[in-house]
Amino acid sequence: MNMGRCFTALIIVLSLGVTNMMAKSLREHSSKGKHPVLILARDGRSDYTIVISNDASPTERHAANELRNFLEQICGARLPIVTDEQSVSGPMICVGWSRAVQRLDVNVDLASLGKEGFIIKTVPPHLIIVGGRLRGTMYGCYTFLEDYLGCRWFTPDCTRIPKLRTIKLPSINRRYVPPLEYRATDYPNSRDPDWAVRNKVNGHLPPIDEQRGGHVTYYPFVHTFNALIPPQEFFEDHPEYFSLVRGERLRDRTQLCLTNPEVIQLGIERLREWIRSHPDVMIFSVSQNDWHNYCECTRCSALAEYEGSQSGPIIHYVNALADAIRDEYPDKAIDTLAYTYSRKPPKHVRPRPNVIVRLCSIECCFSHPLESCPVNASFVRDIKGWSKVCNRLYIWDYVINYAHSIMPHPNLYVLKPNINFFIRHGVKGIYEEANYFSKGGEFAELRTWIMAKVLWDPSYDTDKAIDEFLEAYYEEAAKPIRRYINLIHKVVRENSNLHMHIWSPPTSGYLSPRIIKQAVKLFDEAERLVRHKPKILHRVQVARLPIMYVQIMRASPKYRRVGDKFVPMGYEQLKQLTDQFERIARKEGVARVREARSGVLNQWLAQVRKPMKELHILTLRNGRLIVEIIPERGGRIYRIYDRVWRRQILRVASPNDPLYPGTGGYEEYSEGEYRTPGWEETFAVEKHTERAVTLSAKLRNGLQLQRHIEVHPERPIIHIRSTLMNVTDRTISACLRVHAEFRLAPIQRTIVKLLRHSGRWVTKKLTFRRDETERQIFLREDDIPAGSWMVVDTKTGLAVVNDFSTSQVGQCLLNWCRKPHRVNLELYSPQVQLKPGQKISIDHSYTLMRVGKL
Template sequence: MLTLAKNRRTAYRIIIAKNPSPSVFHAAEELKRFLGEISGADFPIAFDTEPRKDEEIIIGKNDHFDALLPESGIDLSSLGTEGVWLKAVGQTLILAGSDVRGALYAVYQLLDEHLGCRWFTAEDSFIPTRPTLTLPDGFEDRFVPPLEFRDPYMYGYNDGAFYSRNRCNAESGQLGPAEGGKVTYARFVHSMQELVPPNEYFAEHPEYFALRIDENGNGVRQNGYAQPCLTNPEVLAIAKKNVRRILASRPNADIISVSQNDNFTFCQCEKCRAVDEEEGSHAGTLLRFVNAIAEDIEKDYPNVAVDTLAYQYTRKPPKITKPRKNVIVRLCSIECCFGHPLESCSLSGTEGGQGSFTADLEGWSAISNRLHIWDYTANFAHAIQPFPDFKVLKPNIQYFIRHGVTGIFEEGENSVREHGELNPLRQYVLAKLLWNPELDFDRLVNEFLTAYFGMAAPAVREWYDLLHAGVTDDVHVHIYDSPNQPYLSDAFLDASEPIFDEAERLADDEKILARVKKLRLSIRYVRLAHTPKDAEGRAEEAERFIEDVRASGIGSYREGTVLADVEPRIRNAEI
């Protein structure tokens, strides 16, 4: 047994290289801090220039790591940038990983998975107290994350320490050199507008932009926020030039987006139609265009991938063209049901949205070297109302990984800096599952609720279960659902009220009470939507609700709006 600390004292020291990377140095600081908080002991940090001794915690590659290599058998090359290998060799503990993020993640793997530390939000954590701290003989844990890109995105919830400690690596997290950096995009999405800007070219070259057939059968070139004509060689040349311009200005970029604008105005000219008909998908013109750009830059930018979307009209994979090895396809699940796992939802056997999504995923998986997912975890039309998607989070991530997905972007509510509903819980469990999709889901939920809601946690869990019980086999959940859904029935609202009364009664303090009341806003919103404008007391409740929302810090009711945009509709029962 390794006794790292006993009765608040330790014989151990932390060893790092004399000239460590910023993340390895930060890893040592984090380990010293949290081992100290757990045990009460002071773990000094030393460099590998010191003589070896048995009682050491070695972080990353250094001379002491190398000295134990014949005994440890740790192969750093097998871990990639982010894999971890924790191993006891005699009385020495090795926390191995790359000097980019792997060694830092090895520290968090120890603290989280083996010592019980939790970082639930930027403000809420749990650090256990153990004056005597031990690990078993033969202790070993090797883990390589299945996903190269992990982002539980929610606007405003991008604290770098939260992202790093939960081993998320996306650009939306405030991750600097100390956290090992991040996967960096040069433009994130919907980039065609910049790559082929209509304000520069449309006046003289309308043929560069989508031809759309109007109701009279006439072709009309589209100005403004439309798609370019992807079979026009001059358009391709312009896009190549602008991709190179962007990459020259972003020398640290890992990925550049060459992706369609966010609308359906794809080109219907004769050449584009011919390609799409040959390929059996509008992805045909897009992927040929993207492949040409990827080929153009691969020699000068061998470590940069070109990212594009399989989204809405480009979601179906093409019959002929395959993505080049330096192309990432991000498949978007926007049409799907988020109340049932993709594999078991009754909509999966239907034509259209969900049924074809599973087929499209398997189709892209068969032809793609790097397949990512753009997933959705919010109601973008009614961000404040309950969104019962928790039961799909783990099975869908597992399903994606089984089909070769290597990156997942989970798009949460993206316009509300202070979130209502259960978004803090949602971001936490997503962060954990993106790192390790085999974790116990109920344990994640219950640990979070206990930390975040204190004595009120059992009541909040009762409401969470009530909400999800409304999603039966024939009741589906989509990201633009109105408040008039079967899972948001008056019976559900009536059953929710005494649960929230109890949660408010049990709240430990004013902070917990404010969190419970903030969560309760979600059912108050739905109740107002269900109540006729002239109903007794509705006008007064609408004003109280609006005042309480503003006091809570919530900044919007729906994507692309501010509170003032929606408040008249709340007053007028037009939600």
């Protein structure tokens, strides 16, 4: 195998960067050491004929045509294509298995190559490229063009096809079978079928037709419990089919009762329907919905306890479905997830051979390789556990920031080590989830290129992939962009304590003002170098969007308080930056800047421009308290100040926070999940007195939220009544959530006390496990406080007591954070279906007192 010289040739190609020198370098390379054994073309002419089998597969015929077309582009000669039934007098390029290959007496073990493996071999004067009929021969042709002739297909609109009037080849004897059977990502730029097959991406999204070998197909793709047994179809008559949570069968945001025999039988029937209606699909997903709420019934709980994980009931259930279709459909596989609450492998049950488990890395740190980062220790344990019990283990990996998809996410140097780590632990397929929801993601094309190369060949060098891509895609601007990549990656690569997750904020440590300032200079240089090339200039500007995004997110909340207003600072500079961002983003076709609904470009632009207006502060007061409210920021209580203790009671956000002053303090949500509608809307002031205010807002989900806040005439008590009302003509799922953030003292001297139904107060210490920065506990059923709980400063005895009606509260959440020493006491109403005109409310109060008075 002469791979060393082949890769040397490509490195030379990359360093020269012009087609004439590229041709010269390849000619020199092929003649070093010993004479070339094949001359495919000389001075733009060729004596070679491409030979395929008379019964060649559609993919093999396509491969022969692709090889001919690219050879013509390279050297100018158009080779004829004939079948093995025709006589050929001159040298041959045999594409796929044929009688011509047999006559050359070449030993090819086709079975060992599988669907996608191949051999490339010189049998002077002939060249054979033979592989699996489905995709192997085609992949062999593209590999030959890449590794021996220097072709690259970086993006659908950026390729490198060298010009070589003469093509000389050394002796070649190469065999390759890819280690992964499923190689997928989802960037919009990765979905062109020609780009996908040329880069050996065979995932579910590119519409790859039969002549290009098809692709791995899923139906449905993921989170399918509701599709398998729809609540809208079965819940009314059979609530027992769905998860029992805190003593109640859930219709909304539910999972399945996986131990119910009828649920098993229904699942089998629906699975058979899916297979019959989608006969070409290879993999059928039977997987948990994208939320928690697993079933807590006696049988499900007992099985989960026996297996030591919630994956136990899932694998038992999926095995039952897999057994039922195994004999009838031996070529089909059932896919399920090991995700969040089901990530830990079961102790006893083993997935059936026709079951695929997709292990998800959503909680991990992605600034460092998974295997070496202490934050990822539990994930490493889980993949090792699954690798011992599952013979078809897939990975669902995450490669972008989902809260800020247009923001620097320096993970390019962890892609390769993570993929290799997966493969070493028996993984057979990898889905690299990326910016599937929009064009214009941070380095979308470059990251796609690196992933494609390493998914196919795990030894592919990251620096090589970066350099060859930058040179082709950014041309003269490649060098400053390379320095920028080095700049942002150096910070995380050299700091083992700087962790990056998929929701890291624009204030992350690796995006210091110094880094941003240097990045701006590098992009100024890059733009200057290609200022006369509009197409390349636009690419450079798109690459700059992440830095602009950080600048905007950090600049947009710059408020200065002046009396009873927040006055925006740096308006003109922010406006200019935002307008420039919008112009580039719209030209690129950016639809969203984050995965969540609030990430729609128009909505985000409105939000970041929103701080350009003055914000008014409403003040309530008595002799003890000052309560400040910002109607234009979700009607939030921004500040509670105790005049006696001279103490801020709520956590007041730092002016450097990107959302300041629209974050921290007290806010409410209308759908239960964090920052669902209600927290950021502008509230109208219906009535305002010295001690009370009534606010209301029409939310984007169709609900109306009204809030009445009132301070006691004399005592340090604040009463709040909030009401959600459905003002539409349709039923809306709703859950009123009170989100209050307190900061009485450093977290190490803060405790929480809860009133039990026995009348006894119990103390909860706010501790952290190693490396934890935040913890939370949901309190449900008997664990819900008996109408009262408090946060206490143990040094001073100052306490804030939250009293509420237990009839209005379905669960509570206690959340605490090491920095900024925050404690949340959160109340949730029950999740309800509000019909038109219906409403739900929460009445509660906050009282300041000394603990000793209890």
